Amino acid sequence: MENWAVPVIVCIAAVLLDHLVGEPRRWHPLVGFGNLVARMERLLNSQPDQSARSLCAGGLGVLILCLPFVGLALAAELWLEGWPLLVVQTSGVALAVSLRGLAEHGRAVGEPLARGDMDEARRRVSYIVSRDAAALDEQGVAAAASESMLENGADAVFASLFWFLLAGLPGVVLHRLVNTLDAMWGYRNARFQYFGRCAARLDDLMNWIPARLTALTYALLGNTRLALRCWRRQASSWDSPNAGPVMAAGAGALEVILGGPAPYASGVKQRPVLGAGGKPGPGTVEQAIRLVQRGVALWFITLILAGLLGWLLF
Numbered sequence: 001m002e003n004w005a006v007p008v009i010v011c012i013a014a015v016l017l018d019h020l021v022g023e024p025r026r027w028h029p030l031v032g033f034g035n036l037v038a039r040m041e042r043l044l045n046s047q048p049d050q051s052a053r054s055l056c057a058g059g060l061g062v063l064i065l066c067l068p069f070v071g072l073a074l075a076a077e078l079w080l081e082g083w084p085l086l087v088v089q090t091s092g093v094a095l096a097v098s099l100r101g102l103a104e105h106g107r108a109v110g111e112p113l114a115r116g117d118m119d120e121a122r123r124r125v126s127y128i129v130s131r132d133a134a135a136l137d138e139q140g141v142a143a144a145a146s147e148s149m150l151e152n153g154a155d156a157v158f159a160s161l162f163w164f165l166l167a168g169l170p171g172v173v174l175h176r177l178v179n180t181l182d183a184m185w186g187y188r189n190a191r192f193q194y195f196g197r198c199a200a201r202l203d204d205l206m207n208w209i210p211a212r213l214t215a216l217t218y219a220l221l222g223n224t225r226l227a228l229r230c231w232r233r234q235a236s237s238w239d240s241p242n243a244g245p246v247m248a249a250g251a252g253a254l255e256v257i258l259g260g261p262a263p264y265a266s267g268v269k270q271r272p273v274l275g276a277g278g279k280p281g282p283g284t285v286e287q288a289i290r291l292v293q294r295g296v297a298l299w300f301i302t303l304i305l306a307g308l309l310g311w312l313l314f
Contacts (some may be wrong), residue, residue: 004307007165010086014093021094023101030095030180033049033065037184040065048191055113066177071281092169095306096160096176099296102152103289109145110285113138128152135263138225142280143258144172146288150218150250150258153242153292155179158217159210178202187203204241211242217295222253230275237272244274251275254287 044057076088105128112120121141128131129144136144159179163171163285182203185196215235219227230252236308238244238259251258262269 001068004310006086007168008300008303008307010089011093011161011164011303013086013090014097015099015296015300017090017094018097018100019298022104023095023098028095030176033177033180036065037181041084041185045191045195046274048195050190050194054194055197056186058195061195062178062181062186062202064196065181066174069177070170070174073173077169081186081192089164089169093160095171096164097157099157099293102156102292106128106149106285106289109141110282110289111287113141113145130264132263132265133158138281139279140262142282144262145285146254146256147247147258148283149261149288149292152249153288153295154211154214154246155207157292157296158299159207159215161296162210163206165303175206178206179249181231194197207242211246214295215245216292217298218246218250218253221291221294221298222250223255224253226255226276229250234272234274238274248274250288250291252277253291254284256280256284256287 013149034246040061041048043053044061048054073092077085080088105124108124109121109128112118112124116139118141121138122136125131125136125141125144128148131144133141133144156176156179160172160173163175167174178199181199182196185192186200186203187193187196215227215231219231227249231249234248235244247258251274254275257270257275257277257279259272259274262271
């Protein structure tokens with residue numbers, strides 16, 4: 001089998017495995033890792049401050065938490081071969097991608113929203129966003145869920161595929177661990193502003209290319225001209241260097257307005273408007289899910305065609 005084909009086959013098999021089996025209901029590795037992250041933070045950040053000590057402590061925490069698991073992934077690729085290696089790689093990528101879980105979480109919001117069950121829609125959206133769900137109306141719930149689908153499609157799905165294709169199992173493991181660390185430590189508040197900076201910057205770095213590939217993917221599968229215009233004009237106004245292009249292009253591709261003011265427990269956060277077109281509604285959530293799914297299909301088709309072309313030419 002050609003060397004280029006193996007990683008692509010692993011990615012396709014991983015997405016199929018995820019589709020058939022889904023996420024583990026119990027003992028998910030990332031849940032266990034999250035518990036380790038919380039304990040490490042309590043140990044290293046017991047007296048948070050805005051100093052170089054706190055910055056170094058956060059960096060040390062990232063190294064301690066990531067290196068053993070990345071080392072195990074590297075050892076698996078060095079010592080295993082044949083079917084055992086393919087099984088380990090496929091399982092690892094499937095756990096990282098979680099495309100089925102993304103769709104399930106999105107539809108758990110979109111379906112009650114479509115039948116007018118706002119209480120259930122608010123309850124479900126509170127599982128996937130940190131906003132004050134009780135203060136959201138139908139449009140706010142639809143926008144929050146759609147934004148989550150687009151952004152998590154980039155962070156979990158496309159970035160995981162990218163890092164496996166680029167750096168194998170160690171790459172995808174490192175990315176998912178860093179992404180989890182950023183989710184837990186990457187807050188801009190007194191406790192984490194310095195301690196979580198290393199995790200946040202490393203996550204920004206690892207997602208820089210995947211985010212822009214995702215934005216391009218969204219643009220190609222929707223209103224391309226509008227998506228590219230929104231990306232060019234709006235992305236830099238967002239507070240995240242990677243979420244900005246993804247969400248601006250995604251909103252433009254779907255011809256919908258996202259972003260804008262959002263209620264949180266601490267008050268209403270004024271955010272830039274992203275996208276253009278109509279207001280988000282119950283159908284927007286499903287459209288965002290399908291955009292991610294079609295994007296994965298586009299990546300696989302592109303990779304297969306590029307591999308075949310390279311094989312024919314060289």
